[in-house]
Amino acid sequence: MSEAYEALSPDQSRALTAVLDEIIPPSRDGRLPGAGALGLAAAIEDKMREQPILQPAVVGGLETLAALAREAGAGNFADVAAGERVDLLNRLAADAPAFLPGLIFQTYTTYYHQAAVLEGLGIPGRPPHPEGYPVAPSDESLLDAVRDRGPVYRQP
Amino acid sequence: MxxxxxxxxxxxxxxxxxxxxxxxxxxxxxxxxxxxxxxxDPAQYPSTRLDWDLGRFGEFGLSPNSRGRETDYPVNDSGSPIQISxxxxxxxxxxxxxxxxxxxxxxxxxxxxxxxxxxxxxxxxxxxxxxxxxxxxxxxVAGLAGDPAYPPKSVPLPPVPLGKLGETLAGGFNQLGWHWWPSDSAIATQEYEGRAPCINLGPCLTGCAQGAKxxxxxxxxxxxxxxxxxxxxxxxxxxxxxxxxxxxxxxxxxxxxxxxxxxxxxxxxxxxxxxxxxxxxxxxxxxxxxxxxxxxxxxxxxxxxFHPYAMITGIFDDPLEGYKGPTGCCIMSQEFYETDLSRGFSRGYTLETTRGMGAVSTSMLGMGTGRVPWGEGHHEAFAQLHDRTAGMVAICEDLxxxxxxxxxxxxxxxxxxxxxxxxxxxxSENSRKMCDHAVARGREVLEAAGAKEVLGEPLLAVAGxxxxxxxxxxxxxxxxxxxxxxxxxxxxxxxxxxxxxxxxxxxxxxxxxxxxxxxxxxxxxxxxxxxxxx
Structure with a gap:
């Protein structure tokens, strides 16, 4: 099915990157990058390549967004003034309802397994295996009250 | 042959x-x-990958109908509110x-x-x-001898550590005076019979790459x-x-x-x-x-x-380090295990606490419940949820x-x-009442443990x-x-x-x-x- 995939144009990729940065912008403290700046547009394109069924909604949404950008006097969504981009995306949600929810899902589920993001969250930016995580031994005195109650099962 | x-x-x-x-x-x-x-091949289990949190949606998913493995057989479970896993x-x-x-x-x-x-x-x-x-x-089997919910029994390995999350929930049980105990777990907490020890990877439900489970x-x-x-x-x-x-x-x-x-x-x-x-x-x-x-x-x-499962999730103010440790094995409570007809049903259930979620699952919970918006405020909302969830499932006796x-x-x-x-x-009506009871009791214990908000799901559809x-x-x-x-x-x-x-x-x-x-x-x-x- 990958033959059916048609790569995004440079303009579409640029617009997609800008949209991703609106969905997940950089954090104010600078620890977490924006989804677009992180390069997730390429990951979204990879997903479309793997699952071409996703492509019509994404491409259709980007075409509608391009039209809205032109109406706003910009050649590309990426050229729309920062303060106006959210308004445009909200209009897009009305005009192309399948686009934004699907893209948000893909963005969230891709963004939150990037090493840079995990490290920004204070989690090691690596797979769990093979290093794992240390956990201190438990405080067994927590069980004193439970022991003091005695048996709590029925003996038939 | x-x-x-x-x-x-x-x-x-x-x-x-x-x-x-x-x-x-x-x-x-x-x-x-x-x-x-x-x-x-344990090297293929999702915990070896950065996107391990997505493993449960693909070839390591719960349902044989959606995993896409030729080795599975499909099951028509459309006539059941619980799907086969x-x-x-x-x-x-x-x-x-x-x-x-x-x-x-x-x-x-x-x-x-x-x-x-x-x-x-x-x-x-x-x-x-x-x-x-x-x-x-x-x-x-790892566990701790002396559980007052059972006759004396042998447990060859020390228990899975509770971690900050488990000790937080244990505090809730203690505050209510309810039974709880470290779960008996088929998890090698030490090197055992050629198996490597558990290193608290987290996602046991998609296979154990360590071979400890x-x-x-x-x-x-x-x-x-x-x-x-x-x-x-x-x-x-x-x-x-x-x-x-x-x-x-x-x-x-x-x-x-x-x-x-x-x-x-x-x-x-x-x-x-x-x-x-x-x-x-x-x-x-x-x-x-x-x-x-x-x-x-x-x-x-x-x-x-089946065992009908209810799920109760608490959202806490502080990080719980819930991504560390076996996802399903922490502590269990059999406070409501034996029959007490004043509860409105016969027989009972076990509450089994679960660890926290990975970042991807957290984002999906946030998206699904509308708690983590896109755009302005995204990171602040995500931080309110990430590593701050802990919960439990109730495993109810079906008749x-x-x-x-x-x-x-x-x-x-x-x-x-x-x-x-x-x-x-x-x-059955008996099982439904049991699930509802479990959600209410789960809410009580999570609140006692300090949860600021509790989400209850009286019947987990994917838990067959x-x-x-x-x-x-x-x-x-x-x-x-x-x-x-x-x-x-x-x-x-x-x-x-x-x-x-x-x-x-x-x-x-x-x-x-x-x-x-x-x-x-x-x-x-x-x-x-x-x-x-x-």
């Missing part, structure tokens, strides 16, 4: 099939096990289980006598107790094959065949290339779980057994029981009802054209892990499929050793009990070889 007659043929290499294979190897009989799945491989569903390993209570074998519901088992706790001990050693591909099977048991993978058994003498004489199966083959055997043992076993028996209908094999009682496939059943679907087939199982299941009751045991052939040691009443060299034989379901995970039963059956076979078919 087709020309050879083996002494014992076991169908299914999961929890029960592995245990009985290992035990029967003592006899030096020629034992062969056929498994429709394959050996798993099994797995087909060497190790069976233990590949994806949490490793929770409680025993049944003594009272669980005497439900009718104690509470006037369900039926009593034809065996009791004392019968299985020595086999629970053997199983704990073989599976490598006691799935039977790393516990019983290496020991069984060393003792001479042969294990043939990618062999999908279609039916058990019957000879002129009325005894089982082997099986018909499909090999990996889809070629139909025959394997002869003196004894056939079915260990395909509470759905796969009735499917196989019903698919083995013949002129002499028109309603399915071993089905003179008409009970094959009936009395199907047997004949109308809950497994039959053969008239249209759905697997990749070899074998009819698939169809599930018809209705949640425990499949029981569809070839129930008993002493009366009119009201049971197998006798008290797993031998079919109708076919005296045909045995069933999985959760199908359960008379009632108890309110705990069934793996330990069905394995103990398999070991018990193995001993009965070994001790009665001279007159096994009498």
């Amino acid at each position: 087709s020309e050879e007659t083996v002494d014992v043929l076991i169908v299914g290499a999961g929890a029960a099939g592995a245990a009985i294979a290992w035990s029967l190897a003592d006899t030096r009989m020629n034992v062969l096990c056929m498994e429709q799945g394959d050996w798993m 099994n797995f087909n491989a060497v190790g069976g569903s233990t590949i994806l289980y949490a490793g929770h390993f409680p025993r049944f209570h003594p009272g669980d074998f005497r439900v009718r006598s104690l509470d006037g519901v369900g039926d009593d088992w034809p065996i009791d706790y004392e019968t299985l107790a020595p086999y629970y001990d053997v199983n704990a050693r073989m599976m490598g 006691g799935s039977t591909d790393v516990t019983y099977w290496p020991a069984a094959t060393r003792k001479g048991v042969r294990l043939a993978t990618r062999c999908r058994v279609r039916e058990v065949t019957i000879g002129a003498d009325g005894l089982a004489d082997g099986v018909l199966y499909y090999d990996a290339e889809g070629v139909e083959r025959r394997q002869r055997a003196e004894i056939v043992i079915v260990a395909c779980n509470g759905v796969g076993t009735p499917r196989l028996l019903l698919n083995s209908a013949s002129a002499t057994h028109p309603n399915g094999l071993a089905n003179s009682s008409g009970l094959v496939g009936k009395n199907f029981m 047997p009802e004949e109308h809950n059943r497994v039959t053969l679907d008239p249209e759905l087939v697997d990749s070899n054209g074998v009819p698939s199982p169809k599930i018809d299941y209705t949640l 892990w425990h499949l029981m009751g569809t070839a129930r045991m008993g002493t009366d052939p009119a009201t049971s499929v197998v006798n008290e040691w797993g031998r079919c009443h109708d076919v005296k060299n045909l045995f069933v050793v999985d959760g199908s034989v359960f008379v009632t379901s108890a309110g705990v995970n069934p793996t330990n009990t069905l394995q103990a039963f398999a070991l018990y059956v193995a001993d009965r076979i070994k001790n009665n070889l001279e007159n096994l078919f009498d």
